[in-house]
Amino acid sequence: MEGGLIYSGSGKGYRNKRPAGLTGFVKSMNTSLKISLGICVSFFIILVGILLMLSICKIIELLKRIATSQHILAIHNNNAPSKLAPRKFSAREISWATDYFYDGRIIGRGGKGIVYRGVLQDKSVVSIKKFKLDVPSRIVSKIFVNEVTILSQIKHRHIVRLLGYCADLGGETLVCEFINNGTLYEHIHGKSKGSSTLSFQMRMKIAVEISAALEYLHSSSSTSKNISIVHLNVNSKRILLDKNYRARLANFREAKVIPQDQTQIQGTLRGLAGYLDPESKKSKKLSTKNDVYSFGVVLVELLTSQKAFCGEKPKGQRGLAKLFARSVEEGRWDQILDGKIIKAENLETAKKVVDLAKSCLGLQNERPSMREVAMKLEVMAWDYSAAKGLAKLNFSPFPKETDELLGSPSNAQLLHVRREHDEYFGRAELYYNGSLQNQIEINVELV
Incomplete structure (x- = not known):
């Protein structure tokens, strides 16, 4: 019958008959939609997994960086002359001294760190260098440990004196005497x-x-x-x-x-x-x-x-x-x-x-x-x-x-x-x- 309606011989009356081409198209659309949806879901799961893995690796790297620095510094301080061993500051002391790393305290910037003018609890003014967290731990640990190790071995009126350091979870920092007249x-x-x-x-x-x-x-x-x-x-x-x-x-x-x-x-x-x-x-x-x-x-x-x-x-x-x-x-x-x-x-x-x-x-x-x-x-x-x-x-x-x-x-x-x-x-x-x-x-x- 024209118009797409046919009579059902089973006594159930008329029913709609779709053209064969349209039915195939709808089926293919459903299949494509399912495939696309599956791909999107899979991609999302993979993306979340990668981000989670990166976050875990970053945390592990940070903890390893801190642990490495503290371990080497502990060895160093056990061998260094007691009168020259630098003081170990806590992250809380460093934060307090810099007004929680307030931008107004910044006196210098570099590719791997930022230098702040700090004031300790005894009112003494110091220079505090904080290493950036996005710098690879291998590089920061070597620079940090090298400076602490070298500076804590020497004392001379014309060499900047290292007063202390911090290697807590807040990031490595060096505390030196403050020289106030530029370079x-x-x-x-x-x-x-x-x-x-x-x-x-x-x-x-x-x-x-x-x-x-x-x-x-x-x-x-x-x-x-x-x-x-x-x-x-x-x-x-x-x-x-x-x-x-x-x-x-x-x-x-x-x-x-x-x-x-x-x-x-x-x-x-x-x-x-x-x-x-x-x-x-x-x-x-x-x-x-x-x-x-x-x-x-x-x-x-x-x-x-x-x-x-x-x-x-x-x-x-x-x-x-x-x-x-x-x-x-x-x-x-x-x-x-x-x-x-x-x-x-x-x-x-x-x-x-x-x-x-x-x-x-x-x-x-x-x-x-x-x-x-x-x-x-x-x-x-x-x-x-x-x-x-x-x-x-x-x-x-x-x-x-x-x-x-x-x-x-x-x-x-x-x-x-x-x-x-x-x-x-x-x-x-x-x-x-x-x-x-x-x-x-x-x-x-x-x-």
Whole structure:
């Protein structure tokens, strides 16, 4: 019957008859819908499972990160000199000191951490660095443990002091003394129109102080154990100045220990462009001469007020070390100096610093040791301060009782004064644990 109605011979009357093509289409639609729904449900279940797995792995990784740091630090503190062992802060103390990590307390940011100005319960102001939780635990644990291990072994008036740490579930943090006058980089390059507030006298003073800190690290830092510490991250951004413009060397996350029976160790040199020793970048061998090179670049910065690396300059002039070496080689070293700082009255001393910087930037086997560099700078400072009557103006790098000495000191006198200087400011005894050193070897890029 036309219209799709047929009579049922069974006596049940008429019923609707769908065309065969339409019935097949509906069935296929139902099948497709079921398949699609099944796929969506399966995908949702898999997605939830993956997210759950990732959450569990993240929690396990965080707990492992905290446990690893605490375990290694426990070993370290059991072996460290009791008078130098850093204080272990709780997460609650750290949170309270930073107003629960209030943004208004932030004084610095990096790729792996944020630095806060903290106030402890005894009202002392400190610098608190909190590592970010999204940084891989392997990297953070090595940086964290390395800084705590290195800084807790040393004590020097020109090295930032580690006061304590926190390795609780709230994340790793380092608590250091607060240095309130910015970095050397800011004072040289961060002032408007290049008008640096640092005079030649002040720049010499800073150079003497940082060279003394590096010499202290390299020369077995006191030593019953005869080991050397290499900073491997020396640059003007890692030199802090206090309100009296006294310099402090900071940031020891790249630092390594060299045992007494070795002069170098294997490793990749990483740091800021312009400061890295080109020889070690190729050879993958690290030594104290890397710090000598980097310090040489800082000396050139102090003399020229130019940045160690400037990407805005033509390709052949971006690196300050090469530009400086070429200028000295061509006999026009005086043209590269900062004319606002270097004048007729200090040109002779500046020339001596130029020669010293040149030797620091030479080939590794021709570079002086940090002790030689520090000694020469101290003699220059002594001569300059005596000639200008500046010894009483806190220019001398030596203790007050040595200010009465007249004339240029001999090396023997300087060594005697240095010994008194180190004892006066409390040289700490180091220890060396080979198994621990293996655990804290790091090779990471800068924050």
